[in-house]
Amino acid sequence: MTQAALEIEGLRHAYRPGVPALDGVSLRAAGGAVTVLLGPNGAGKSTLFALATGLLRPTAGTVRVHGHDLTREPGKALARMGVVFQQPTLDLDLTVTQNLRYFAALHGIPRAEADRRIDGELERLALSDRRGEKIRALNGGHRRRVEIARALLHRPALLLLDEPTVGLDIPARRGLIAHVHALCAQDGIAVLWATHLIDEIDPATDSVVVLHRGTVRASGTVAAVNAQTGGASIADSFDRLTARPAIPNAAPNADGAAA
Numbered sequence: 001m002t003q004a005a006l007e008i009e010g011l012r013h014a015y016r017p018g019v020p021a022l023d024g025v026s027l028r029a030a031g032g033a034v035t036v037l038l039g040p041n042g043a044g045k046s047t048l049f050a051l052a053t054g055l056l057r058p059t060a061g062t063v064r065v066h067g068h069d070l071t072r073e074p075g076k077a078l079a080r081m082g083v084v085f086q087q088p089t090l091d092l093d094l095t096v097t098q099n100l101r102y103f104a105a106l107h108g109i110p111r112a113e114a115d116r117r118i119d120g121e122l123e124r125l126a127l128s129d130r131r132g133e134k135i136r137a138l139n140g141g142h143r144r145r146v147e148i149a150r151a152l153l154h155r156p157a158l159l160l161l162d163e164p165t166v167g168l169d170i171p172a173r174r175g176l177i178a179h180v181h182a183l184c185a186q187d188g189i190a191v192l193w194a195t196h197l198i199d200e201i202d203p204a205t206d207s208v209v210v211l212h213r214g215t216v217r218a219s220g221t222v223a224a225v226n227a228q229t230g231g232a233s234i235a236d237s238f239d240r241l242t243a244r245p246a247i248p249n250a251a252p253n254a255d256g257a258a259a
């Protein structure tokens, strides 16, 4: 099997002894595609992100980023990874450019090169005209885009996004989803996108990993997951895999439109 940008094997973590939040999770995220980590509240998505970024140490299992083991070669593994956490981490009283320059400096990117990269990322995220504004003045969708621009400045091979659309309205959500898919296609980076929202999956292109109560219940393309469950759609498969009772004839809504 060829090397994927992210390879997780047998990952386990328990916050309390005997109560695993993750219990032997394995998954891969390949370059040029979005892998959607789909799970309901409490499935273990944020725990997986904390382990994949080295914030928590697993009780068992491995995380490899472009072949670099996160425990044994944390510097090399983290250098290839960009992260957007669920909770925004921009400095509200700095401008867009100041936030991005600060992050570039932390990565040791020289100022002139940092400014070139900042210009490029802001342009493709349609934010060039906001560069001099304080983060406080931006709406939620634009703040998220700044976080994505920041996560890409050191040219990672892997981008981790933990529920990046939380709090955004529907047009902002759609815009963010489209931007991230375009980044994948343009740069060939791998994206792991955690969500509980089925309508954030592009059934034509995305891979899906369904996580429930700390274990992977199914994975693969949408067609493969539906074949595994016998579901008529990914929404149906998700209900079957997470044992949520299906609501007959329910109208699709913003949180779970059938794909």
Ligand SMILES: Nc1ncnc2c1ncn2[C@@H]1O[C@H](COP(=O)(O)OP(=O)(O)OP(=O)(O)O)[C@@H](O)[C@H]1O
Residues within 6 Å of the ligand: 015, 016, 021, 039, 040, 041, 042, 043, 044, 045, 046, 047, 048, 196
């Ligand atoms: N710091 C913590 N201490 C103890 N238990 C925790 C902690 N963080 C998470 N948990 C528990 O671990 C399990 C997985 O939680 P986690 O936050 O990883 O799930 P999630 O899929 O990200 O959920 P959500 O969609 O609600 O963010 C849950 O049972 C949760 O209560």
